[in-house]
Amino acid sequence: MTSHTGPDDVIATAAQAEEATGNGGDSFTTLPRESYFSAEWFEREQELISSRQWLYAGHESEIREAGGFVTREVGDESVIVMRDENGEIHALFNVCRHRGARICPESSGSAKRLVCPYHRWTYGLDGRLLGAPAMPDTFERTKYPLHRAHACSWNGLVFVNLSIDRPSSSGVSSSACSPTSTRST
Numbered sequence: 688m689t690s691h692t693g694p695d696d697v698i699a700t701a702a703q704a705e706e707a708t709g710n711g712g713d714s715f716t717t718l719p720r721e722s723y724f725s726a727e728w729f730e731r732e733q734e735l736i737s738s739r740q741w742l743y744a745g746h747e748s749e750i751r752e753a754g755g756f757v758t759r760e761v762g763d764e765s766v767i768v769m770r771d772e773n774g775e776i777h778a779l780f781n782v783c784r785h786r787g788a789r790i791c792p793e794s795s796g797s798a799k800r801l802v803c804p805y806h807r808w809t810y811g812l813d814g815r816l817l818g819a820p821a822m823p824d825t826f827e828r829t830k831y832p833l834h835r836a837h838a839c840s841w842n843g844l845v846f847v848n849l850s851i852d853r854p855s856s857s858g859v860s861s862s863a864c865s866p867t868s869t870r871s872t
């Protein structure tokens with residue numbers, strides 16, 4: 688019977704090695720074979736990396752003008768990284784607040800607005816809901832902006848972080864990169 692080495696076993700061993708030596712890398716030469724194909728490892732990576740860490744999403748030069756955007760797949764999510772009219776960069780979940788359709792199919796481009804192809808809900812460059820056709824007069828658009836991830840820029844490098852909590856900037860830079868937006872509900 689072969690022994691099973693799960694991601695948490697490796698994490699625990701690394702933590703022990705780090706505590707013992709102050710250097711968690713010395714005791715490893717390679718990852719176990721399961722790490723390359725197992726669903727368990729993939730899920731743990733998603734949990735520990737994709738949904739918590741600052742991840743590089745592109746360079747500011749890719750979205751130099753207002754309306755410039757790139758879309759990035761982060762774990763299971765699609766995120767629109769977009770510059771607004773004030774020059775601020777936003778990381779917006781590419782999921783319509785109406786029925787959950789994917790809003791932006793392109794990997795990059797420029798847009799004046801984000802318009803969902805399904806029922807034409809229309810969002811501003813900062814994710815605010817601007818138009819919702821066929822909704823009743825009592826409908827409060829302000830309650831339905833696109834969900835946001837955290838975004839920051841450091842020396843022209845743009846990072847996103849899908850953490851629900853406000854992440855620290857330490858994973859990106861010691862000081863220069865402060866999160867610029869927070870994930871909304």
Ligand code: FES
Nearest residue numbers: 783785786803806
């Ligand atoms: S799903 Fe986007 S407008 Fe209906």
